[in-house]
């Protein structure tokens with residue numbers, strides 16, 4: 422089997438890349454280790470930055486998002502039983518975000534790919550990338566019980582944080598930057614209309630909580646829990662009681678409860694793999710970097726990477742110059758580190774480590790009060806949340 426771009430992984434990064442290349446007249450093959458149902462139902466991100474929304478529309482993948490997605494013009498910060506709304510358009514010159522689940526983005530892109538694009542093979546597990554440093558990289562993979570080889574001009578590893586692509590980059594050329602947080606998020610999906618029409622980020626002495634939504638009738642809520650917590654150790658009513666405590670305000674606001682349909686725990690870590698390119702192998706999305714979900718940046722960074730790659734390869738095909746491909750890693754990493762910084766700041770602003778001192782508590786509250794009281798601080802948060810520009 423032969424193609425111009427071999428793409429490993431059919432998460433948002435791999436699927437969108439295949440679409441962008443198809444639109445540019447460049448052929449690709451996508452290899453995905455899981456089956457279609459698994460990829461379409463894996464609960465993850467839900468917030469699309471303005472730039473991501475614009476890219477999906479321009480790629481011809483925005484039709485259902487525009488019909489069913491929920492445009493959000495702000496978030497609420499909750500601390501000390503007070504509420505403060507951050508108004509995105511007023512602070513950023515008109516920018517907003519869209520609530521549209523990653524599952525739906527993937528469904529839309531898969532449908533388009535199967536209808537119009539190149540091959541997308543499910544249950545096709547990449548085993549290794551070979552010859553990445555030369556002119557003819559290959560992906561060895563297993564599909565329908567037998568091993569095969571995909572010969573490529575370029576390989577893009579969009580295979581998430583546990584993928585195989587980055588193992589093809591020699592260890593002596595690699596630097597990894599990492600931080601693990603001593604807590605995680607217990608996330609639930611519940612069949613109940615959201616109790617607030619915008620996301621609520623709550624800082625509480627008992628820990629962080631987030632109220633979010635998937636649709637007008639499905640809520641997505643999170644609780645900060647100690648690292649290593651088993652989701653099943655929490656009974657449903659215990660979860661609702663704890664959410665209620667952490668979201669409590671002084672103005673009688675109420676949290677509506679409903680049946681919990683799913684619960685899971687997500688660890689929190691920051692991770693950056695440098696460089697994001699070796700020879701003809703490029704890394705994109707979670708394969709190269711992880712952010713804690715507090716800043717809602719993971720999916721949006723993945724989109725930024727593949728847009729950068731598609732532009733660079735299109736430029737190379739049109740002009741013969743590899744200038745943009747050569748700059749890929751540095752271009753992406755500038756944006757990645759801004760998102761890493763933002764996600765780290767949001768995480769440390771809102772989460773309470775178990776060993777937090779009274780001094781640290783007061784500093785955290787002072788940081789929140791500064792955002793609520795000083796336009797410059799609030800604007801910085803709004804600009805980061807709605808997204809850093811693509812170069």
Ligand SMILES: Cc1cc2nc3c(=O)[nH]c(=O)nc-3n(C[C@H](O)[C@H](O)[C@H](O)COP(=O)(O)OP(=O)(O)OC[C@H]3O[C@@H](n4cnc5c(N)ncnc54)[C@H](O)[C@@H]3O)c2cc1C
Nearest residue numbers: 430432433434454465466547580581706707717718719720
């Ligand atoms: C609970 C949770 C909440 C989140 N919330 C947000 C949010 O609100 N906003 C946000 O922007 N981000 C959020 N994220 C992060 C976001 O979901 C990820 O950043 C995003 O999925 C990255 O996309 P990706 O395509 O790079 O990787 P992935 O989605 O991980 O896709 C990688 C794909 O590669 C496949 N694969 C792996 N190995 C192989 C192999 N050897 N061969 C073939 N295929 C392989 C996998 O099966 C997978 O389909 C959240 C993440 C989690 C876990």
